[in-house]
Amino acid sequence: MDHESTxxxxxxxxxxxGFALGFVLLFRRFGLGATLGYLVAGAMVGPYVLGLVGNAExxxxxxxxxxxxxxxxxxxxxxxxxxxxxxxxxxxxxxxxVVLCGLAVTGLVWLAGTYPLAACFAIGLPLGLSSxxxxxxxxxxxxxxxxxxxxxxxxxxxxxxxxxxxxxxIVAALGxxxxxxxxxxxxxxxxxxLAIAGLILAGxxxxxxxxxxxxxxxxxxxxxVAGLFTVLASAAVMEAFGLSTALGAFIAGVxxxxxxxxxxxxxxxEPFRSILLGMFFLAVGMMLDxxxxxxxxxxxxxxxxxxxxxxxxxIFGLGMLLKMTWRAALALGLLLSQGGEFAFVLYTQAQGSGxxxxxxxxxxxxxxxxxxxxxxxxxxxxxxxxxxPKSEEEREKPxxxxxxxxVIGYGxxxxxxxxxxxxxGIDVTLIDNxxxxxxxxEEFGAKVYFGDGKRIDLLRQAGAEEADIICFTIxxxxxxxxxxxxxxxxxxxxxxxxxxxxxxxxxxxxVPHTYAIRELMESAVQMGxxxxxxxxxxxxxxxxxxxxxxxxxxxxxxxxxxxxxxYAGMDRTITQRTREERRDxxx
Numbered sequence: 038m039d040h041e042s043t044x045x046x047x048x049x050x051x052x053x054x055g056f057a058l059g060f061v062l063l064f065r066r067f068g069l070g071a072t073l074g075y076l077v078a079g080a081m082v083g084p085y086v087l088g089l090v091g092n093a094e095x096x097x098x099x100x101x102x103x104x105x106x107x108x109x110x111x112x113x114x115x116x117x118x119x120x121x122x123x124x125x126x127x128x129x130x131x132x133x134x135v136v137l138c139g140l141a142v143t144g145l146v147w148l149a150g151t152y153p154l155a156a157c158f159a160i161g162l163p164l165g166l167s168s169x170x171x172x173x174x175x176x177x178x179x180x181x182x183x184x185x186x187x188x189x190x191x192x193x194x195x196x197x198x199x200x201x202x203x204x205x206x207i208v209a210a211l212g213x214x215x216x217x218x219x220x221x222x223x224x225x226x227x228x229x230x231l232a233i234a235g236l237i238l239a240g241x242x243x244x245x246x247x248x249x250x251x252x253x254x255x256x257x258x259x260x261x262v263a264g265l266f267t268v269l270a271s272a273a274v275m276e277a278f279g280l281s282t283a284l285g286a287f288i289a290g291v292x293x294x295x296x297x298x299x300x301x302x303x304x305x306x307e308p309f310r311s312i313l314l315g316m317f318f319l320a321v322g323m324m325l326d327x328x329x330x331x332x333x334x335x336x337x338x339x340x341x342x343x344x345x346x347x348x349x350x351x352i353f354g355l356g357m358l359l360k361m362t363w364r365a366a367l368a369l370g371l372l373l374s375q376g377g378e379f380a381f382v383l384y385t386q387a388q389g390s391g392x393x394x395x396x397x398x399x400x401x402x403x404x405x406x407x408x409x410x411x412x413x414x415x416x417x418x419x420x421x422x423x424x425x426p427k428s429e430e431e432r433e434k435p436x437x438x439x440x441x442x443x444v445i446g447y448g449x450x451x452x453x454x455x456x457x458x459x460x461x462g463i464d465v466t467l468i469d470n471x472x473x474x475x476x477x478x479e480e481f482g483a484k485v486y487f488g489d490g491k492r493i494d495l496l497r498q499a500g501a502e503e504a505d506i507i508c509f510t511i512x513x514x515x516x517x518x519x520x521x522x523x524x525x526x527x528x529x530x531x532x533x534x535x536x537x538x539x540x541x542x543x544x545x546x547x548v549p550h551t552y553a554i555r556e557l558m559e560s561a562v563q564m565g566x567x568x569x570x571x572x573x574x575x576x577x578x579x580x581x582x583x584x585x586x587x588x589x590x591x592x593x594x595x596x597x598x599x600x601x602x603x604y605a606g607m608d609r610t611i612t613q614r615t616r617e618e619r620r621d622x623x624x
Contacts, residue, residue: 049090053319056082061315068413070171072378075315076406079322086327102269103313104382105286106306109268111198112290113299126189130355131196134373137351139165145343149336152397155211159387160401162204164344166197168377168409175372175416186365189356190372201379202284208383212390232278233288236271240292248298252472252487260298261305267293268306297475300468301488303498321381325406326399337400341407345374345415368416368423375412376405441505443468443530445490447478450535450556451510458508466499491515493526501527508533512556514541517548524549539594539603546598562586586611 060081061074082089143161146152152160172194181187244267251259268286275285293299330337349370356366381402387393393401444455447469458465467485469475478485488495490511501507507523507530509515514536515523523532531551536542538555545553562583569579589609596606 052082052089053078053316057315057319068175069410070168070413071315072168072171072318073406073409075318076322076325079319080325080327081322082319083323083325085325090323103310103315103317105272105282106268106310107314108201108284109271109286109290110303110306110310111201112287112292113294113303114198114290126192127196127199130189130359131193131199133355134193134352135165135197135200137165137355138348139163141165141347141351142344145340145347149340149343156387156392156397159208159211159383159392160397162207163380163383164376164401164405165348166200166204166377166379167194167348167373168375168412169194169198171375171377171409171412172372175413186361186369189359189361190369193352193373197377197379201382202287204379204383205284205386208387208392209390212387212392232275232285236274236285236288237292240289244289244293245296248293248296248487249472249476252298252470252475257305257489260301264302264305265309267302297479297485297487300486300495300498304488304492304495307494307498318378318381321385321402324395324399325402326395327403329396329399330403333400337403337407340401341404341411344376344404344408345411349374364423367419371415371419371423372412374415375408377409380405441503442466443490443496443499443501443504443507445469445507445509446511446535447474447483447485448510448512451508454508454510466504468495468499491519493522496523497526501530504530506531506533506551508535510535512537514545514553517544520545520548520550539597542594543597543601543603546601 056078057075060078061071064074064077065071081087139162142164143157146161146164147154147157150157172190176187176190181190247263248260251263267289271285271289272282273285276282293302349367352370352373353363353366356369357363359366361369384393384398384402388395388398442458442463442465444451444458444465445468447455447467451467451469455465455467467478467483468488468490469478469485470487470489472487475485475487486499488499490496490509496507504527507527509532512535514534520532523530532549534545534550534553535556536545536553542553542555565586566579566583569582570576574582589611593606593609596609597603599605
């Protein structure tokens with residue numbers, strides 16, 4: 038590569054990232070979401086507006102890795118236990134929404150245009166999906182994610198994520214049917230099933246042992262390499278069969294969703310996913326033929342309005358069938374009325390298979406973009422209409438989803454703490470960084486996730502934002518800088534610490550935490566009590582001795598904390614000599 042080409046790549050990179058940064062910050066500021074920011078930034082630098090950057094198609098090919106990684110993360114999120122807990126809402130409400138909205142919008146496209154039926158399906162079915170990237174942050178910021186309303190919206194979005202793979206397969210099959218030199222549909226299905234079976238076997242007999250080996254080595258960098266290898270290798274297998282690379286990544290994610298390495302993989306892949314997914318939306322924005330949109334503005338705006346109205350009406354009806362109040366059903370319909378980011382993915386695939394041309398892809402990508410931009414304004418405009426009376430709102434209590442406690446470290450100390458929490462009816466997520474400890478715990482029926490519990494990103498993937506308490510039961514307690522970051526990241530969680538000795542307690546005096554205990558303190562007190570009882574002291578004298586010890590220890594610890602020295606309060610150290618001196622003073 039010559040110097041001129043290198044300079045051009047750097048220039049294009051600076052321009053794209055600079056525009057992306059500016060527009061994403063702006064759109065985030067107004068609550069419109071990062072996806073729209075990337076799309077508009079791409080349109081601005083692309084050939085149809087400012088013409089600052091070219092080769093959108095070439096960049097889209099690289100950026101599609103972001104979609105591959107997104108599908109891998111989606112697969113990781115679909116753990117069997119989670120699917121089972123929400124099965125009724127996911128496979129009832131979610132299935133009904135995707136099927137009814139997809140078919141209704143397909144019919145709308147068929148009536149509004151002159152497209153072939155196969156193209157109508159390729160356009161309409163993706164429009165039945167909503168924007169997870171836009172809706173979930175809106176639910177979280179509004180404090181609705183844990184309510185019954187939020188549970189229903191989340192279940193629909195979760196089924197939409199599940200339906201992506203069948204839709205990819207349908208679009209591929211429609212494209213194959215329309216091509217004379219492509220493989221037959223039955224052969225495509227056979228290859229798909231064969232490839233999925235191969236990936237499942239590889240996951241069980243190759244990937245899991247591989248991650249167990251890497252976990253034993255304790256090298257985080259190797260986890261990043263292994264995670265990227267898993268995503269790219271599974272995508273490459275599908276590519277070799279002429280199938281969807283995203284399907285391969287999704288299957289790989291599902292295979293690893295129920296393993297101890299799920300949260301570590303999510304945390305390691307997330308930065309790559311975010312960057313590449315942003316690049317994908319930039320590329321989509323650059324390829325938007327705004328000239329085609331400008332030639333038919335009435336069609337674009339009319340279809341966007343029709344899309345919003347159709348999806349709102351159908352979801353409203355489903356909500357009423359589920360005995361939701363009309364206000365809640367309306368809110369659910371409006372919240373999920375937009376097209377989603379996966380429409381861009383499916384349109385790109387449909388264009389590649391010859392189902393859609395560039396003009397059609399641009400038109401309906403613009404329709405999706407407009408519908409996404411309209412959602413925040415619709416929610417603001419209808420707030421007074423859809424807000425429940427206070428007496429009804431109070432009935433909508435937050436629901437627990439996942440762990441309310443995280444226990445970091447599953448050694449002897451952590452096992453006791455976690456078992457007491459479980460007996461107290463608390464849902465617990467366990468994290469440890471020793472692969473052999475995880476394997477041993479699994480033999481006894483305990484589910485422990487692999488990972489470094491002193492990483493904020495990993496704790497966030499494990500559910501720390503929803504946790505009421507985070508217990509660090511590891512041998513070496515976290516340092517001051519980490520604990521300050523922890524309190525800032527998860528302000529609602531109480532922080533419990535196991536520390537080594539009183540020196541550690543003194544160091545933690547000004548550090549944010551809720552509770553800290555010396556690891557051998559209570560067991561030593563219990564042994565002292567047992568020794569006194571064995572020597573004949575009655576229970577009252579034993580209790581008195583324990584209280585005296587604890588009071589003396591607390592006063593001495595306060596002195597040491599105030600002075601920041603282990604030597605403070607030396608005169609309060611209990612020894613045989615001080616006992617005799619106190620006895621003499623008493624006499």
